[in-house]
Amino acid sequence: MKYMDLVRSKQPLVICLTNDVVKNFTANGLIAVGASPAMSAHADDLKDLLRYAGALLINIGTADERSEALYHAAMTIANAYGVPAVLDPVACGASAFRKRIALELLEQHSFAVLRGNASEVAALIGERVQSKGVDSQAAEDVAAIAQAAAKTYGLTVAVTGETDAVSNGKEVCLLHNGSAMMPKVVGTGCLLGAVVAAYVGVAGDDTYEACAEALSMYAVAGELAAEAPLGHRPGHYAVHFIDALYTVTDEAVRQRLHKEVQA
Ligand SMILES: Nc1ncnc2c1ncn2[C@@H]1O[C@H](COP(=O)(O)OP(=O)(O)O)[C@@H](O)[C@H]1O
Ligand SMILES: Cc1ncsc1CCOP(=O)(O)O
Numbered sequence: 001m002k003y004m005d006l007v008r009s010k011q012p013l014v015i016c017l018t019n020d021v022v023k024n025f026t027a028n029g030l031i032a033v034g035a036s037p038a039m040s041a042h043a044d045d046l047k048d049l050l051r052y053a054g055a056l057l058i059n060i061g062t063a064d065e066r067s068e069a070l071y072h073a074a075m076t077i078a079n080a081y082g083v084p085a086v087l088d089p090v091a092c093g094a095s096a097f098r099k100r101i102a103l104e105l106l107e108q109h110s111f112a113v114l115r116g117n118a119s120e121v122a123a124l125i126g127e128r129v130q131s132k133g134v135d136s137q138a139a140e141d142v143a144a145i146a147q148a149a150a151k152t153y154g155l156t157v158a159v160t161g162e163t164d165a166v167s168n169g170k171e172v173c174l175l176h177n178g179s180a181m182m183p184k185v186v187g188t189g190c191l192l193g194a195v196v197a198a199y200v201g202v203a204g205d206d207t208y209e210a211c212a213e214a215l216s217m218y219a220v221a222g223e224l225a226a227e228a229p230l231g232h233r234p235g236h237y238a239v240h241f242i243d244a245l246y247t248v249t250d251e252a253v254r255q256r257l258h259k260e261v262q263a
């Protein structure tokens with residue numbers, strides 16, 4: 001787990017433009033994996049902060065006119081500075097407003113990674129997986145959705161759920177880890193986007209491997225948290241999950257990982 005150690009030793013600054021529901025959980029989760037979070041809300045501020053940043057996260061979960069303009073300003077700066085960016089298109093499968101924002105961001109800027117659940121990523125390639133909001137129904141072929149989106153937008157795509165799929169348009173891998181408790185705590189998807197940003201931020205051009213590694217570590221931490229005392233209750237689970245992100249070892253990930261690489 002090359003990038004787990006690198007994040008812990010380099011502590012990359014991850015600038016997060018994220019939704020109002022998950023800001024605190026995201027900041028604590030980033031610290032737990034070894035990264036350094038900073039939330040920001042103004043383009044002038046971003047011009048300075050992004051100079052020192054390892055990566056940028058754009059999460060559209062509570063987008064409004066002001067934040068939409070800020071996403072574009074941040075992406076213009078990040079692309080100019082060469083800072084890799086992750087897009088989390090929260091609930092874009094359930095709202096035309098969100099879908100338009102996500103599509104315009106993907107069309108006008110260069111992202112390193114798109115991270116969403118099956119409903120969200122499917123919506124961005126003109127397919128439909130049922131969703132009422134921020135959650136998704138399970139999709140039959142997450143690998144196909146990830147690969148099609150990666151080809152369409154020319155980036156690495158992570159489609160998450162009971163099984164996660166990661167693709168760079170050529171290769172696809174499936175990760176059969178995680179816990180059914182993860183969707184019982186709000187923000188586990190959003191924090192994952194930030195953690196992917198941290199891993200990609202220390203990985204140079206190795207975006208696909210870093211993204212797959214981030215998802216592997218994260219899902220195994222999800223399993224460890226569920227096995228901790230009272231880990232089957234959501235309140236305890238949330239605390240155990242942050243602890244597991246902090247304590248999870250290379251060895252635990254290698255022992256538990258159920259990864260399937262497709263040609
Ligand atoms: N039923 C499940 N079983 C195992 N892991 C899951 C399950 N649902 C989600 N996860 C994990 O939870 C994390 C967040 O993914 P997801 O719930 O798809 O995000 P979102 O909250 O954006 O919909 C991922 O690491 C994913 O693997
Ligand atoms: C509930 C909610 N509403 C808008 S953003 C958000 C958080 C979604 O977080 P996650 O998808 O990580 O559970």
Ligand SMILES: [Mg+2]
Nearest residue numbers: 090134189190
């Ligand atoms: Mg989400």
